[in-house]
Amino acid sequence: MDTELKPLVGEQIWLSERPISFFGARLRARTTVVRLEGGQLWVHSPPSPTPAFQEQLAALGTVKWLVVPNRFHHLEMPAFRTAYPEATVVGPKSALARNPKLKIDKFLGEAGVTHPEELEALPIAGVPFLDETTFFHRPTATLIGCDMLICACVRDHWTWRYVAKLSGRYDKLGIPPEVWLMTRRRDETARAIDDILARPIQQLSVAHADLVVDRPREKLAAAWKFVLGKWTDGSVTKPPGT
Numbered sequence: 349m350d351t352e353l354k355p356l357v358g359e360q361i362w363l364s365e366r367p368i369s370f371f372g373a374r375l376r377a378r379t380t381v382v383r384l385e386g387g388q389l390w391v392h393s394p395p396s397p398t399p400a401f402q403e404q405l406a407a408l409g410t411v412k413w414l415v416v417p418n419r420f421h422h423l424e425m426p427a428f429r430t431a432y433p434e435a436t437v438v439g440p441k442s443a444l445a446r447n448p449k450l451k452i453d454k455f456l457g458e459a460g461v462t463h464p465e466e467l468e469a470l471p472i473a474g475v476p477f478l479d480e481t482t483f484f485h486r487p488t489a490t491l492i493g494c495d496m497l498i499c500a501c502v503r504d505h506w507t508w509r510y511v512a513k514l515s516g517r518y519d520k521l522g523i524p525p526e527v528w529l530m531t532r533r534r535d536e537t538a539r540a541i542d543d544i545l546a547r548p549i550q551q552l553s554v555a556h557a558d559l560v561v562d563r564p565r566e567k568l569a570a571a572w573k574f575v576l577g578k579w580t581d582g583s584v585t586k587p588p589g590t
């Protein structure tokens with residue numbers, strides 16, 4: 349079944365995938381669901397709120413938070429918000445200009461915005477084209493991102509495998525080409541990536557790649573090394589957690 353929620357970590361995190369089309373390439377897009385310590389659900393980049401998906405959510409808990417993680421992953425949010433009117437939608441203000449039906453209750457990155465404590469919000473500053481905030485789930489040491497990294501593999505549709513091979517994103521995590529083109533080396537971006545790398549990341553979940561459990565910090569650092577001038581050889585020189 350499309351969008352079947354599969355457990356990633358015990359009773360805390362579930363992932364689902366659905367096919368999407370992007371300029372002719374068929375990618376997989378992921379939704380991440382976290383059950384908070386209080387039992388409520390946090391839904392990152394939700395899919396269409398089909399009865400089947402809602403039924404799965406109902407079995408896990410009450411939907412409390414809905415997350416638009418960047419300027420691009422908002423298409424299903426208006427319908428999802430209608431299905432869960434009691435939930436709080438968080439996201440970047442910049443996404444509003446791209447979708448007139450979108451409503452956001454709390455803007456990510458603004459001072460004083462409350463958010464579940466166990467999910468630390470870590471914005472990638474200085475990349476307005478993407479305007480993405482990542483989340484570090486402290487109890488499971490999982491970094492939840494969206495388009496910050498991308499990678500195709502054998503499980504993907506041939507159209508995306510083809511594009512990924514041409515662009516060096518096949519079996520190798522990289523920044524989406526359009527994001528890379530629109531990103532300049534900036535101190536604030538280097539600091540933001542540094543800040544993310546300072547977390548003891550054990551696994552990395554992004555929208556368009558398999559779950560990364562093998563050296564996620566090193567792979568993230570290598571992909572973003574062009575904003576991290578000091579890491580010109582792609583190595584991680586900063587010890588974890590410092």
Ligand SMILES: [Fe+2]
Pocket residue numbers: 420421494495555556
């Ligand atoms: Fe995406």
